[in-house]
Amino acid sequence: LRKWRVGYAPQVWQGLSDFLASRGYAHEEIQKAGLGLTSERGSFFDRFRGRIIFPVFDLNSQVVGFGGRVFKTDDPAKYVNTPATLLYDKSRVLYGLDKAKVEIRKREFCILVEGYIDAIMCHQAGFENAVATSGTALTPFQLKILKRYSDNLLTAFDMDPAGDNATKRGIDLAQAQGFNIKIVIMPEEKDPADLLAENPAEWQKRIEESKNIYQFYFDTTFSRFDSQSPQGKKDIAKVLLPVLKKIPNRIEQSHWIQKLARKLEVKEEAIEEELKSVNPVLSESFQEEEKAPSFPTKTxxxxxxxxxxxxxxxxxxxxxxxxxxxxxxxxxxxxxxxxxxxxxxxxxxxxxxxxxxxxxxxxxxxxxxxxxxxxxxxxxxxxxxxxxxxxxxxxxxxxxxxxxxxxxxxxxxxxxxxxxx
CATH class of the missing domain: 1.10.860 (DNAb Helicase; Chain A)
Known part of the structure; x- marks a missing residue:
């Protein structure tokens, strides 16, 4: 806890704001820093109250924001985070990267988890190449930072090949940028923090047995449909063809086309013909990145x-x-x-x-x-x-x-x- 500087915000309305005001900070400055709010009636109060506080660090280990997790389970808002400020933009920060960057380079892969506690528990158990997205989808900027350290990602995200949630769109971005991605298969209704608390050896085993993302998509999809029936084959193709269409490397794409044709017991030409009509939509953030104007070469x-x-x-x-x-x-x-x-x-x-x-x-x-x-x-x-x-x-x-x-x-x-x- 000391390493990550985890703390606690008491359940009081004006604890931090009164303290900062006593040190000479105006309410406007406290609000701009994302630490206070003004009510409709004009009273000023703390943003973080009755929560475990996780400081968020930039690459230079400077605090740029905070995440507050509920202490009582009856609170409907599980997390409250610092809003966008001059220093903090959640789309440009990965929790724990300041502590993990050296190990990521050394071990040649990054473990990607979702929450603050997942990342902390990974480090505590010796998996010091873990970072967290803090519950948001991966962004092009975050991926650009990660690519400086490794092209290999292991993720414990909940992945659905047919889904269109933010998590999958973030992984699609990583695939489009040439990352090699593996999926850590998690037990139902458990996250990495749960598994590490109960059985660190089991987590290690699942890391070692992580699956190539395309193999994971194949296994998941084939388990859901009858690959022997015409309708089942059609359903499988409907899920997997958009996945194959997004593979940036043509040699790798050809490998999985061959594999799909063998498993469905159809000709490769049929798969390739169907693939032509597939038009996968890249996530909006990736499209924006692609459309962004190129900067002139610097002198x-x-x-x-x-x-x-x-x-x-x-x-x-x-x-x-x-x-x-x-x-x-x-x-x-x-x-x-x-x-x-x-x-x-x-x-x-x-x-x-x-x-x-x-x-x-x-x-x-x-x-x-x-x-x-x-x-x-x-x-x-x-x-x-x-x-x-x-x-x-x-x-x-x-x-x-x-x-x-x-x-x-x-x-x-x-x-x-x-x-x-």
Whole structure:
């Protein structure tokens, strides 16, 4: 509990809000942070009351939001979560990833569960490569983050091949993005936390016996229909063909088409012909991702600025490495952020920099900042040298000897400065 900083909000209406107000925070600030609410009558009260509190961390282990789980079972709202704030967007955070990222890389797969307690129990039992979606569907942004660590996902979600719920749409997104997905088959009416509390060895066994998602879909669908009758075959095809249509890799798709044809005892050509008429609808969030405008290619200068800023934000003690000369070479937005003067419209970019600022174990943050600073200075000097060469050529054509001598002197000074970097 200490590792995850789990706490409790007492069943009082103005406990936290009164405490924060005593520390100088206005009600408006408390509400913007997602910690308080204003009633229709104008009274101010705590958002979280009588609940177990789970802090939600970003990749840098900074608290960005909270989840509150009911303490009494008669409360109809099982969970209350921080709303969208400047710091918190549930579609861009995976619970526990800050603690799991190293193990995910090491073990080469990620265990995906649904709830806070599921993730905590997994870590407590030694499965430290587990993260939770906090009860929401997987989003393109979350998948993009996960793909930095592994292409392999094991999920204990409740999956229905014929369903169209948010969970399945999130898994469809993962498939479309090339993840290798396996399903952990859970006992009825049990979640990972239940199983881990009762029998950790059984959970380990089910992890080891997890099924490829397409095999899982096949097994589930064939168990529901009579594969020997014409109608049963038709029903099976109706469920599985949209699944096969979404397989992004054509070789893998061909494998499962062959398998379906064998199990249904029909020709592959018949399956392929039916597949042509299937038009699977990707989830709305994925379509939005596909339609999103492509960003222009960033220059080397922009990439260096971002890397320097992201590492400095990750380790503020290294901010002193960035002198006034280097800061002056950066864009006005980077200067604002590093100077602690960022604007509200900079927040998305700041979040992006924090994400980009993650460093690997053993990586020398100071050394990398120094390398990036040297290269940025080098780029600026080379830019000036190119400009001098252009002006020198023009001065020679105009036979302006004084200007030629002055430009040659500048060229030599900058060349020496470049050598000394």
């Amino acid at each position: 080397r200068q922009e990439l260096l600025e971002e890397r320097i800023a992201s590492l400095a934000l990750k380790s503020p003690e290294n901010m002193e490495l960035i002198d006034e000369e280097c800061l002056g070479l950066c864009s006005s937005r980077i200067q604002r952020i590093l100077g602690g003067r960022s604007l509200p419209e900079d927040q998305d970019f700041v979040n992006y920099l924090f994400l980009k600022g993650e460093v690997e174990e053993g990586e020398d943050c100071q050394a990398e900042i120094k390398t990036c600073l040297r290269e940025m200075k080098s780029l600026k000097i080379k830019e000036k040298l190119n400009e001098i060469c252009h002006n020198l050529k023009k001065a020679e054509e105009e036979q302006d000897t004084e200007k030629v001598d002055n430009l040659i002197r500048q060229f030599k000074q900058l060349s020496q400065k470049l050598i000394n970097l």
